[in-house]
Amino acid sequence: MTELKNDLFLRACLSEDVERTPVWMMRQAGRYLAEYRATRAKAGGFLNLCRSPELCSEVALQPVDILAADAAILFSDILVVPEAMGMTLTFGAGEGPKFSDPITCRADVEKLPVLDDPTKELGYVMNAVRTIRRDLGGRVPLIGFAGSPWTLATYMVEGGGSKTFSKVKAMMYNEPETMHLLLEKLADSVAAYLNGQIAHGAQAIQIFDTWGGILNTSSYKEFSLAYMQRIVQQLTRENDGRRVPVILYSKGGMGWLEATADTGCDVIGLDWTIDIDEAKARVGDRVALQGNMDPSMLYANPQRIRAEVKDILAKFGHGNGHVFNLGHGITPDVSPEHAIEFFKAVREESVIYHR
């Protein structure tokens, strides 16, 4: 076990003292980097990249080298879980993910297995976790991740992305018991998968609930939040003798922060539509906060980006429990120079809040 040289991210997740605010970025290993595009071309496509532990490690470390990110994140896709449960996943060129055999009825749900041995079905991800940990050599912590059960269910029932989510919502409203069975199987599979990531070296966990925000309040609590909580309750919360923090991120879920803070998570990931001071006032010191610059701010010039960083830092103010991030993933057409300036601004401007 290598000593962790920069543990700012882990300390901030647990609301401990830090010398400055740590920063990483969703999709920091991504298409905006020429280095990433080169590795993906070498792999021969996105899913091949996900299946090569050495190349996953290469792209996971790029933002640590280029941006000096305070955390690395596992390189993978949330949909490898339903794929490991037997569904057929493809990514067409320039298209989103597709399942050729979507879930349409209770019988489809009943025949889905629950994953219990992640080293078997998802061994390549576990290898990636180990390889990234090895290659990081203790520079920064490694975040593992998975999709929320609800978010995975949307893709499995719709057969891919959707604008209206009509199929998954029809199932939820008309056959709630079928939807609950699907979400139970997904929650228990995801919990086993994340515990595998922790066992193989992940030092923090983020659950991405990309589509929780399309629900109304009661449906969000019943069909999305409850199953994230079911995962949180099953997770092994220790690695190398340190607590493994859990971050819940529901895009569009800013109306439900109080309920999210009650799940047992350590950190809530904010999208950019809420002021971080308002979020802090609402959740108090129950959880740390991650976020929350508008990803589109990276299209602005470096002066404007720095002004925004200063504004968000000032809104959070003094006190512990802030991990700086975007409110959603960085988009592919952003200039890497702007991302570099963003990270630099956070490092420089946050020091005064931690004296």
Add this chain to the structure above:
Amino acid sequence: MTELKNDLFLRACLSEDVERTPVWMMRQAGRYLAEYRATRAKAGGFLNLCRSPELCSEVALQPVDILAADAAILFSDILVVPEAMGMTLTFGAGEGPKFSDPITCRADVEKLPVLDDPTKELGYVMNAVRTIRRDLGGRVPLIGFAGSPWTLATYMVEGGGSKTFSKVKAMMYNEPETMHLLLEKLADSVAAYLNGQIAHGAQAIQIFDTWGGILNTSSYKEFSLAYMQRIVQQLTRENDGRRVPVILYSKGGMGWLEATADTGCDVIGLDWTIDIDEAKARVGDRVALQGNMDPSMLYANPQRIRAEVKDILAKFGHGNGHVFNLGHGITPDVSPEHAIEFFKAVREESVIYHR
């Protein structure tokens, strides 16, 4: 001037006493109705339909006949305003709207005219308003509408729909003065356009801020809400001796209800992500509320739809100031039977709250 036989909608917008909760539905004149599809085919496309006052009236009255809607809404498109300002608008088959000459710089904004005579540039819409009023014969009130300046600006700068809104956000963040000039011109044009609709017979106004919800709090207030307020302040608020209520609807804007209530609008349109009792507690009796069933609930069976209607009515409870609606437009693949059952459920189940 024909006497208005059913004025429940107008009374509810002004928080006056009603015998039951009125109901209409965003996009109620739309593709889910075979009758609408037949009229559109007869017109030879969507924009031709918008330009024919007689056919606009035909589709605007269909939901009054078929669903017994408590209000009709003008049939048009929000993008006819930038088109009237000189931009080239097309709707390809199965595609969204496109502007072939998007706004890219300050010079583009400077050469845009402000509309001041809606009978000239948008005379066909004024004809549609008059024709629908005539054909309604006082059965229910007619709602006029326009897009919010920010929402119009997104299409004008992006050249159509967008996932990331990178161009319009880059302009907003890098050239705020250019964006403000564009939004001023749009606000004043929209105000003149809506005053034209009121002069020709519109009895209520809704402003659709479809894309306000992609902004952060300070940008929402500065670039979207302020320009809706600028419109509200310019509107003629009387028609046929009655007050013309104004409804503001910002999809994804549920975090900013208090600020929206301060604009001088009469009604806030809610999306479905907030519980209506929470919204009511937050805005008090300053404004009425419109909404807010999840449009996807219409994929559920009639029993489930009725249960949801009862739940929303119970959440709003006794008291005035509720117009029932969906939280967003009805989607094209919904069965008309389900929409009919939805309207029927509101009419039947709401009576007990108004004794």
